[in-house]
Amino acid sequence: MCAASLTFSGLLVTGLIAAQPAAAADPAGYQNVRINEVTSSGNDTVELYNGGSTAVSISGxxxxxxGFSPQSFSPSASSIPAGGFVTFNSPKGLGDSDKLVIYTSGGTVVDRVDWATDRAKPAMARCGGDGTGAWVTATTAATFGSANAAGCPAGVPAASKVVVNEVGSDGSDTVELYNGGTSAVSIGSWKYVDGDTSHSAASVSSSSPSATSIPAGGYVTFNSTLGLGDNDSLFLVDGSGNTVDSATWATNGAKPSDERCATGFQTSASATFGAVNSCSGSTPGGGTGGGTGGGTTGQLLGGGGSLTSGCTPEAPGGTGAAPSGTQTWPGGPDVTVADNVCAFTTSTGPEGxxxxxxxxxxxxxxxxxxxxxxxxxxxLVKSNGKWVPDATWSATGKQIRFAGGTGQPDAEGLTVGGNGHLYVTSxxxxxxxxxxxxxxxxxDPAATGSTLTPLHQWDMTAQFPQLDTGSKDDANLGFEGVGFVPDSWLTANGWVNPLTGAAYDPANYPLHGNGLFFAGLEYDGTLHVYGLNSDGSFTTFGTVSTGKPGVMDVTYDAGTQRIVATCDNTCGETHTFLKVNASGAIVPDVTYTNPAVMPVDxxxxxxxxxxxxxANGFREAVWSDDGIYGFGSGTSSYGHALYSGTFPC
Known part of the structure; x- marks a missing residue:
């Protein structure tokens, strides 16, 4: 394939263009490098950004x-670190109505951007997040060598919420677009083109006449009239010629399809056009997306469906600020709605x-x-990328009772003990x-029947007289979460037993099993530490401060070797990781927010x-919403309880 200009008005196509077969010299991860900022205002500076997880050599x-005549340039560094930048001054003058193409040393096109008169003055930057999103002429100072300015500038096109969500090059050459925004986007004048630069762009509406707009949280699919092959690309532009999104894939990467997942594009085992991507059991497909991959601004993907009878979403309440020093989410920026709409309706009320x-x-x-x-x-088990009830256990869930088979426990927290049993707080x-x-x-999760009764039950109610006021609201501020913490972690980290002032020795508590339970109190954000004995008694080891006004879930994470105390919008949607300090006390270590694309519920x-x-340095993180409110009525997240994202390994 030879390089040629793609003629649109205004700002033209940008993206990864497979202009020729990848040479052996192409470094691993080159597809993750993006042109991130350009100026044609005198010094003709270019900034490259690496949205991948490993450094990429740009030597040569x-x-x-x-003019499409490649020429060497002198970058500020010979490689781009993961999440980092490299800048250079163009050896050729960059003017109005110009373009910029970046090639590997083997001649493969890495990225390209075209612009019209004055679009690169004073500078032009990607504004969906570094390495992603729509190009906008900056109205503030350029940010070469550092992250693009937040909201650079205000008024990023609404179309930037539309992404190429799935592509198939297996005969039908189908393309799926997804609108992750909160309002419909008109696409009647939009066009697309593949990686063959000799092709003229085709209009989306000519390929799919009914595709005039994409509803919020909705999809549009069309069959490419240009043909899609191996080592190919798909570029989407709006009616003014501004780049919206792009995708590229390697040999067989889009067979049967290449779909956008939380960690980037992946080859799908089966196409899911017009529906939520599966992202389950798939392998990397060599694709990268211009809309979300590697950037700081993610997309909320999936969702949709109609509310069923008896499903009543509940708006959130109690919003408060995050603790001082809270850090941004360290995982991927993208989040997927991970359940079916209104999936958890039961016979005990019209909640859903x-x-x-x-x-x-x-x-x-x-x-x-x-x-x-x-x-x-x-x-719950995964099915087509969603968490669904395991029908072999119970397709509709199992009801639980207090000891003796009575009452209706207000089940809030849950953990798996060292014996494999489920421990639930009420x-x-x-x-x-x-x-x-x-x-x-x-x-015992192996117990048969549709109703479960506890093997043991430990009642700590008397420890919290402040909750016994006759008010249902106060009574609802008790044990909200619980986490099982292995004795091995407590002893290895030198935890000091508050009861003795000496190092914790599990042997002194022979009936407690092989770990302690940390119950989170919603009332004040404290963790209450218990040894739960097999004779029905318990040992209270005192409390741990999380530094937050509430706790909604507690977990022990072996990956980070930390106890995690989660708080909802009461504490700014945050997760506090706790460690054992040098004095043997359990204290907060670091607090993270949720990914920015998630609702505040x-x-x-x-x-x-x-x-x-x-996989690829990440693992799954899952959140649950007890109100299934999402971003409100009419949004793709309304009526859903589960969200799936990624967290570093």
Whole structure:
């Protein structure tokens, strides 16, 4: 394929163009390098950004302008670190109505951007996040060598929420677009072109006459009239010629399809055009996307569906600020809606909401356990990228009772103990919801029947007289989460037993099993530490401060070797990781926010997949919303309880 100009008005096509077969000299990860900022205002500076997870060598790379005559340049460094920048001054003058093409040393086109008169003055920057999103002429100072200015500038095109979501080069050459925004986007004048630069752009509407707009949270599919092959690309531009998004793939990468997932594009085992991507059991397909991959601004993907009868979303309440020093989410910026709409309706009320505590099964990371208010448990497994009830356990969940088979536990927190049993916390009996009943119940998940009763039950209600005021609201501020913490971690890290002032010795508590339970109190954000004995008694080891006004879920994460205390919008949607300090006390170490694309709701459940599931340096993180409100009525997240993202290994 030879290089040629793609003629549109205004700002033209940018993206990864497979202009010729990749040479052996092409460095690993070159597809993750993007032109990030350009100026034709005198010094003709260019900035490259690496959105991948490893450094990329750019030794011997070249550039060209509208003459398509590659020429060497002198970068500020010979390689670009992961998430880093390299700048250079163009050896050729960059003018108005010009273009910039970056090549590897083997001649493969890495990225390209075209612009019209004055579009690169004073500078032009990607404004969907570094390495991603729409190009906009900067109205503020250039940011070469550092992250693009937040909101650079205000007024990023609404079209930047539309992404190329799935591409198939297996005969039908199908393309799927997804609108992750909160309003419909008109696409009647949009065009697309493949990686063959001899092709003229085709209009989306000519390929799919009914595709005049994409609803919020919706899809549009069309069959490419240009043909899509191996080592090919797809570029999408709006009616003014501004780049919207792009995707590129290697040999067989789009067969049967290449779909956008939280960690980038992946080859799909089966196409899912017009529906939520599967992102399950797939392998990397060599694709990178211009809309989200590697950037600081992500997309909320998937969702949709109609609310069913008896499903009543509940708006969030109690929003507060994040703790001082909170850091941004360290995982990927993209999040996927990970359940079917209104999936957790039960016979005990018209909620269809209230999914709360979450815990991965350490013995089987493909299983996610979930607790639902109004006394239900679910065993969830992945199906087409969503977490759904395991029909072999119960397609509709199992109801739980207090000891003796009575009452309606207000199930909030859940963890898996060292014996493989489920330990569930309850704040009160929903049959008498003005009175607190702060208990931990042990259930055997292998027990048969549709209703489970506890093998043991420990009642700590008397420890919290401040909750017993006769108010159902106060009674609802008890045990909201619980996490099992192995004795091995406590001893290896030198935890000092608050009862003795000496190093914790598990042998002194022979009936407690092989770990302690940290129950989170919503009332004040403290963790209460218990040894749960096999004779029904318990040992109280005191409290741990999380530094937050509330706790909604607690988990022990072996990957980070930390206890994680999660708080919803009450504390700014944050997760505090706690460690044992040099004095033997458990203290906060670092606090992270949720990914920026997530709604600010009562997200009460949080779980991190074990590191045994790691792929490409990341593992899954899952959140649950006890109100299934999402971004509100009419959005793609409305009616959904589960969200899936990524966290570093």
């Amino acid at each position: 790379w070249k550039m060209a302008d509208d 909401r209230d999914l709360s505590g979450l815990a991965f099964d350490p013995a089987n990371p493909s299983v996610l356990w979930a607790a639902k208010n109004k006394n239900w448990l679910y065993k 704040e009160r009996d929903n049959g008498n919801n003005t009175v607190p009943k702060d208990t931990v119940m042990e259930f 009562n997200l009460e459940g949080f779980a991190l997949a074990p590191t045994s599931t790691c």
